[in-house]
Amino acid sequence: MTTALEPQTGTAVSIQAVTKSFGVKPVLRRLSLTLEPGTFTAVVGKSGSGKSTLLRLIAGLDQPTSGAVVVDGQPQTDHNPQTRVMFQDARLLPWKRVLYNVGLGLNGDWKPEAERVLASVGLADRAGEYPGVLSGGEKQRVALARALIHQPRLLLLDEPLGALDALTRIEMQLLIERLWQSRRFTALLITHDVEEAVVLADRVVLIEDGQIALDVTVDLPRPRSRGDAHLAALKAQILNRVMGLA
Amino acid sequence: MQQVLNQGKTLAAPVNQPHIGQRLWGAVKRGGIGWIVPISIVILWQILVEVGVIPERLLPRPTQIVAAAWKLTESGDLATHIGISTQRAVIGLAIGGGLGFLLGLINGVFTLSEKLLDSTFQMIRTIPNLALVPLVILWFGIGEPARIFLISVGVFFPVYLNTFHGVRSVDPHLIEMGRVYGLGRLAMFREVILPGALPSILVGLRFALGIMWLTLIVSETIAARTGIGHMTSQAREFMQTDIMVFSIVLYALLGKLADVIARGLERGLLGWNPNYRSR
Secondary structure (H helix, E strand, O other): OOOOOOOOOOOOEEEEEEEEEEOOEEEEEEEEEEEOOOOEEEEEOOOOOOHHHHHHHHHOOOOOOEEEEEEOOEEOOOOOOOEEEEOOOOOOOOOOOHHHHHOOOOOOOOHHHHHHHHHHOOOHHHOOOOHHHOOHHHHHHHHHHHHHOOOOOEEEEEOOOOOOOHHHHHHHHHHHHHHHHHHOOEEEEEEOOHHHHHHHOOEEEEEEOOEEEEEEEOOOOOOOOOOOHHHHHHHHHHHHHHOOOO | OHHHHHHHHHHHOOOOOOOHHHHHHHHHHHHOHHHHHHHHHHHHHHHHHHOOOOOOOOOOOHHHHHHHHHHHHHHOHHHHHHHHHHHHHHHHHHHHHHHHHHHHHHHHHOHHHHHHHHHHHHHHHOOOHHHHHHHHHHHHOOOHHHHHHHHHHHHHHHHHHHHHHHHHOOOHHHHHHHHHOOOOHHHHHHHHHHHHHHHHHHHHHHHHHHHHHHHHHHHHHOOOOOOHHHHHHHHHHOOOHHHHHHHHHHHHHHHHHHHHHHHHHHHHHOOOOOOOOOO
């Protein structure tokens, strides 16, 4: 495991003409997408558009029906140890205290590092609690800490903020942005919240019927203000496209 | 709260020590409201025997039972009988419960062994273990192995079924998460599957404890020379109703004790689960 002091670089991800079918129904149809190392990409789309399926393929949790997913130059056949996933539900082990959830799967002297990562998500004082007593936002922070302790070069976020209240969500967005900026991993965020996508990402990809329907670069300085006019215009443009109005 | 109440009483009567009735009432309140009904039943029972509504020949009065208990304790017979009964119960539980636990885990984790074994277990499960008594006597005679075999068979199934069910009902999302976080097979089992199955396994253990006592009583009533069951059937021969009733009370107390131990295990092992915390 590399330490936090070494410069981290994200992995490149290349999705090459990927089709994924469940039964006869294709969920992704010859979809191609390239993620540059260290970039933050958001994938938006309606429910059932195939955006979560795409994430599962990149994570190596499912295999494509045809085509290839190449991560860091290697075709993805199983789960890649440099990739970590944050799920919509935090998926903490309820029988392990917070600190041990963060250190899950680690060997050796991981505790100081776990405490450090917990502190970086603002939960240093909750290390000894069981997940059952944490709020939804705190659980997701623990899940984020658990992902970051592995120094992932690719972080996949599967609607991790979807179940949080509006204020907690903004707080978490700022936290994710800050940690991404300091650690420079490649990030892919699946979301149905277009505002979240344009606030966080360098690039927003819209998936419709298993294909890329829109691919826009968000070239706005960070940190981005939610009230910014450019941001609002971009959000409206994407939303209209999602709703089939433009 | 307690202190305030006591202060109020000392104002009324200038005695420092609370009255025995007050102390009893305090104990009842602390011990919970659950004691009121059983204590009332015992008092009512004593009265009904005293006035002759219940013939003493059929049901001795509670005080006689206490006397019989005291006599048995003093002679040391009681300790011997309880010791031997507990030993049988624990050995039977260890063998049957241990096998049920292991096979439940194996069949829960490996589909092949489940396909191979589970339907057989499901068939055998429907046979009441006590239906095997004649056959068991034929196989093992009337000695110790027969009793331990019956208890083992009885406790095997609740432990097996609940362990199997517990392993199978572990949240698949957590297992997937474990995969993403690089847990190997052994770590996955230790960190995710076993703790996830534990609540169900402990339910199985509690069922098993109930069956364990039931089987023990029956098997000790059949041709044993020691044990609580033997003590009971011998008392019946000599019409010692006080000892007969005392044995039944004893079974109730031992059953309660086993339940308390099982609950303690639940509290200790499932402290993370809000459903089990300090109840």
